[in-house]
Amino acid sequence: MNYNKIRLYGAGGHAQIIKSILIHNGISVTDVFDDDPALSHHNFDKIIISTRKEVNGFPHKGDPFIIAIGDNKQRYQVSKFLKSEYSKAIHGSAIIDSSVKIGQGTVVYAGAAIQPNTTVGKHVIINTLASVDHDNIIEDFVHISPNATLCGLVEIGEGTHVGAGAVIIPEIKVGKWCVIGAGAVIIRDVPDFSIVVGNPGKVIKMNTDF
Template structure:
């Protein structure tokens, strides 16, 4: 993370709570908290400010780095496009990360997670609680690896894809962009863009309707 010991947090829901906890354990202060719907913020959050979507002309883009504390991949993608700001990272102290791993800005790594040698983690990625990313895997921007998911070695996961809780992806599989891999799914072969996959073995059941919203 940057040397600045302050971070601004965008998002005031449950996901943001966990990021706040990680940051505080690492000695960081949350200087400001923003949300697109402050009235619907979690009860534990106070003094939540309006987000950039409703204050585009006078939003304070510059200043302390942001972390986008929003679990939904598409929403995180949209917010990151609008914010003209620097971004920080949040990595839990209990995470096991090989020194060879690269982790880009905006990414969060939660408690008990493991990222093995030569893995590459993109921007605004969520590596959730107790998940595992093995050697030489590439996790592209805005991906969410849910709790207890296992990503084996040499896997490539495309932008915006969501890997559900407890899912398993075997070695050398390529998963396309903006896919949804259901909880507990076992992925045994390559998955094309915008696929929704469930089951063991994983089967494509439909296309992700987000295809109509993104051009990434």
């Protein structure tokens, strides 16, 4: 469903980019919510500082949300309490094949490319100039960072963060809630909860943050 009014939960730098995408697409931002008073000066006309419980009771209930938070764990947590429909934000310069499936709440930044038969889950971030090749499966709450490259037939598990400039070669499966370091080159499957760095990528420890 297409919407012309969107609400944001989150008021940091990621939210500012989403706002820019929405304006580029002719969509207005009606409300911006956050629970951090330190963000009240950011580039928005008004930020509603509220508890996570209060946000569900505000007006404009018909307007869908985008969870405008870059951190995967926080985006996941907000999705569990926020009672709303969700919309997508896809920049007009992104190249997305017509066969691609994209879940609600997902954002695709400027210059990103997503090739045929790829499935992108809910509340995913495909960041600036990221390249996602054919037949990829990207599960919910993933973040593909700027200039990262996913070759064909790659699978990325729920909540995983793929760092800026990382490369994942074809037919690799990366587990859930992993962290792939910036510039890493992944040439073998990655187990759940792994933190991987280097070229070739090596598991240096397990992600205990989730």
